[in-house]
Amino acid sequence: MSKKQYDILACPKCRGDLEHKDDALICYKCKLKYMIKNGIPLMVVEEAKPLE
Numbered sequence: 001m002s003k004k005q006y007d008i009l010a011c012p013k014c015r016g017d018l019e020h021k022d023d024a025l026i027c028y029k030c031k032l033k034y035m036i037k038n039g040i041p042l043m044v045v046e047e048a049k050p051l052e
């Protein structure tokens, strides 16, 4: 997956925009961090990590 393809992904919780940062996609609205593993983003709310 290229960087551009991450842009079309939306937060599964609020459908908002995500910011691609290092190995994660971040939703600032939900304060959640969706990890990217082996180039595949884990778009599951239960698996998301809270933002510090």
Ligand SMILES: [Zn+2]
Residues within 6 Å of the ligand: 011, 012, 013, 014, 015, 016, 027, 028, 029, 030, 031
């Ligand atoms: Zn969200």
